[in-house]
Amino acid sequence: MEPARPADRTVDLSVLKALTHPLRIQLLNALSQFGPQTASALAARLGESSGSTSYHLRQLARHELVREVEGRGSARERWWERPPGALNLYSSELAQDPGARDVAAIVNREFSHSRAALLEDYMERAPQVLPEEWLEASLISTINARLTxxxxxxxxxxxxxxxxxxxxxxxxxxxxxxxxxxxxxxxNTFPIIQGQFPEPRKERTS
Structure with a gap:
């Protein structure tokens, strides 16, 4: 029997409000992209202090958006992970509340900026940074159609x-x-460049 697919989660207004801080979305993205990490590792990746990442991880955990990794870490250094399953940021109930729509727009905008930044980084730097096999494995594609x-x-x-x-x-x-x-x-399928591929060496000029 195949394992059950993780259930998606439709968030409520309190969870949406918890996501309005940009760093919390960065933390969620980093855990989704790179897997379980400590607050210190996330701080180094995101250019923040470990105190700041620890605080915001705890706030995310209050809403079950992240969780501690069982059996890993210590009392001083905890490991965090993103629970499996997608987050749905819209629902018919939230759509009827103008305030909730505004909060959802803020959160979606932050997620959108993050996705756009990764794609822009790939488009600008991939030819100089990526090995040939990663370039050939990637795909940037647009399909246009007229649908009901x-x-x-x-x-x-x-x-x-x-x-x-x-x-x-x-x-x-x-x-x-x-x-x-x-x-x-x-x-679009592409590897995230930042933090994974070394920058090309600059040739010295005499």
């Missing part, structure tokens, strides 16, 4: 279902391969 709302809903559902089925084949049961890199998939 019902057709778009069907297409979106099928694409997400198929993408998750494919992804399960690559989800590691234990530690990931040492050759694995964090990858973002939008229908």
């Amino acid at each position: 709302a019902a057709q778009l809903a069907e297409l979106s559902t099928q694409l997400m279902h198929y993408a998750r089925e494919l992804f399960e084949k690559y989800r590691p049961e234990g530690d990931a391969s040492p050759d694995a890199k964090a990858v973002q998939i939008h229908l």
Whole structure:
């Protein structure tokens, strides 16, 4: 029997409000992209103090957006992870509340900025930074179509279902391969450059 797919979670207004701090979204993204980390490791990755990352991780944990990794770490250095499953930031109930819509817009804007920054970094630096095999494995693609709302809903559902089925084949049961890199998939598929690939050496001029 195949393992059950992690359930998606539709957030409420209190969770949305907890996500309005930009650093909390950065922490969620870093845990999603690079796996379990300590507050100190996240601080180094994000250019923050460990006191700040520790505080905001605890706030995220209050809303079950992150959790401690069982059996890992110590009393002084805890490991944190993102629970499996997608976060749905909109619901019909929240959509009827103008205040909730405004909060959701703030949170979605921050997530969108983060995604756009990773893609922009890839588009600008990939040819100079990435080995050839990573360039050839990546895909930046746009498909244009004219659809009804019902057709778009069907297409979106099928694409997400198929993408998750494919992804399960690559989800590691234990530690990931040492050759694995964090990858973002939008229908653009590309490796995250920052923090994973060394910058090319600059040639010296005499």
